[in-house]
Amino acid sequence: MTWLDIAADDPFGVHNLPYGAFDPGDGSSRLGVRIGDRVLDLAALERTGLVEADGTLQAATLNPFMALGRTCWSAVRERLTELLTDTAFRAPVERLLLPLAEVTPRLPFDVGDYVDFYSSEDHATNLGKLFRPGSPPLLPNWKHLPIGYHGRAGTVVVSGTDVVRPCGQRKPPQAEVPTFGPSQRLDIEAEVGFVVGAASSLGTPLTTKDFQDHVFGVVLVNDWSARDLQAWEYQPLGPFLGKSFATSVSAWVVPLDALAAARVPAPAQSPPVLPYLADDRTGYDIHIEVVWNGTVVSRPPFASLYWTPAQQLAHLTVNGASVRPGDLYASGTVSGPERGQVGSFIELTWGGAEPVTLADGRTRTFLEDGDTVTLTATAPGPAGTVVGFGEVVGRILPPST
């Protein structure tokens, strides 16, 4: 039990302790740990000598700390737990707590490479039907490897950042030539992102067993998508401008250690996978909620994903590609089998053909200017607790033109 005055069922209790970066009000970026509705100033804490992490907690982002590796991550987490539960430490620690409402979240890590997978069978099937009507929705390679591609790392932004509606080319099927203008099919993708901490070497693949040693933690991801831009540009080299204008991540990185009680068996795979993709089928029971202008429109179940994050890591390095601290790989849109479980609006409204009605009585197909989307999530924690994820919120601004 923590000595802080927070409820036993607080999803940001001492069983969670997610890391982030924040601006205390002076324009700087400082590392912190969230506990309840407060932030523990890690930079100041390290300077007191109460925690020791080779000075990495003085950095503006988590990258140097994440580079230290799992032994160090676990030691720091254990020490933080001790400091927040043993009343002997209350006096020196309590004065380093800041109200969450008084700080501004910053991007918690410098993003190295950003990879986006496509690992939900229901999502891939739905998108196949919508983008390639009349063809088999799942391509022949889909069950043999976790399909993925590189996204733009430089436009990953922290929750709360407004999203300017992108302009670009689109060509409706009946048109002769493409036209230019603001996207008319602006969408979201609700995803779970895995943040790499420990680096690997170029030329040396990681295995599925290396997942725990290399992945530091988990964020929520909203991979904003302009479907009209994407549909016109994506052959033959994949999505580009339809995705690269913004990808939002939650401000708090939930340590993998906080998700031990959330492990559940991932779906069985058939046909069998190649040996380098064999794993222990560890999924994570993360329940996402998609909130559109205040209305919960969907509850995507992360546990339904066909490919696990351990398989994704093994696949993305099997060719010898190295990973670096700050690399982010996202699950791909999380969709369950039911309409109320999909992770994108193109699925929710079936390509815009079936509008949804929000709580204010207005209907929507794709995003309108001024709309706000919030993703939240929880997972089971130890002893009946709940692990909360920081929200990912973003509001759509009109195009700048």
Add this chain to the structure above:
Amino acid sequence: MTWLDIAADDPFGVHNLPYGAFDPGDGSSRLGVRIGDRVLDLAALERTGLVEADGTLQAATLNPFMALGRTCWSAVRERLTELLTDTAFRAPVERLLLPLAEVTPRLPFDVGDYVDFYSSEDHATNLGKLFRPGSPPLLPNWKHLPIGYHGRAGTVVVSGTDVVRPCGQRKPPQAEVPTFGPSQRLDIEAEVGFVVGAASSLGTPLTTKDFQDHVFGVVLVNDWSARDLQAWEYQPLGPFLGKSFATSVSAWVVPLDALAAARVPAPAQSPPVLPYLADDRTGYDIHIEVVWNGTVVSRPPFASLYWTPAQQLAHLTVNGASVRPGDLYASGTVSGPERGQVGSFIELTWGGAEPVTLADGRTRTFLEDGDTVTLTATAPGPAGTVVGFGEVVGRILPPST
């Protein structure tokens, strides 16, 4: 005329002055400028006060200097020219010159995002025929926008780095299921890369006119490609592991200012492009040579590219995506209309069906272990000079298994 003892026709004369980073032998990374077969130590030069760049020349990579913008780039280039031509500066500058042979090149910039375009009409046509036989080789979007995708920034390596043959999944058309193993169709892609210096703001597109203010310089790029991995994985989200194991760049970044005399009209475009892609049709007359185990097998002409680098920059930011110092965007494989002008071996040997014979009498289709590929290039410089590019060399090592 420089006071250095170098030939008037040296492609690395004072009209060129490419920037790079080098290890002087102590394991550090230091900035330098190449002149003939020597390197001028920029860090030491700045400390003498003979050149002034806000201390950015003390960094391990070019990123801080590149972030200063064109006014500063031009001022430093002018000053370097003065120091290397006015004999009054000979004594203090000469002692800061190191023999090129005694230093080790380092990656000259931290790569932000790496984008690879696909802007050669001959290459796209050839690949379309090889990858999608029986379909129109050029897809309907190709002449409306410069097709591109994001590659892996963390595996961009400097010339001289060995390339371990990647393993992965491939499925020959006649096979029922994919198999796993070392790539059997390991290839190159000869490209020209543009290095972004000055950043732009998220949500604000750049125009084709902004090219000169945001692009710092040019490198040669070898985008190593495993064609068998690529063919099996690339639908529907584009190339991933077939490309992400290594991308080699030349060690010396040729400033855009050094290429003023190399400007040539780019091919006319039909159908007309959308207004945001309109440009002054400035191409660059860069002549590439592809050398396979010592034999020149191809001479790709960069001037033939359909989409210019100014169009590529405008396109990649038109959706509001920002650029950062160190972003690298490559032209895509440079291929001319003739067999002796192609930038990849899959084109040179027509999918492996037509082997080439090298000077040693051996034949090749794709790369074998131990093979070395070197890309070199020149462009016209001012007053009849020639601008040299640093080579991109890489040797294939057997898979690590």
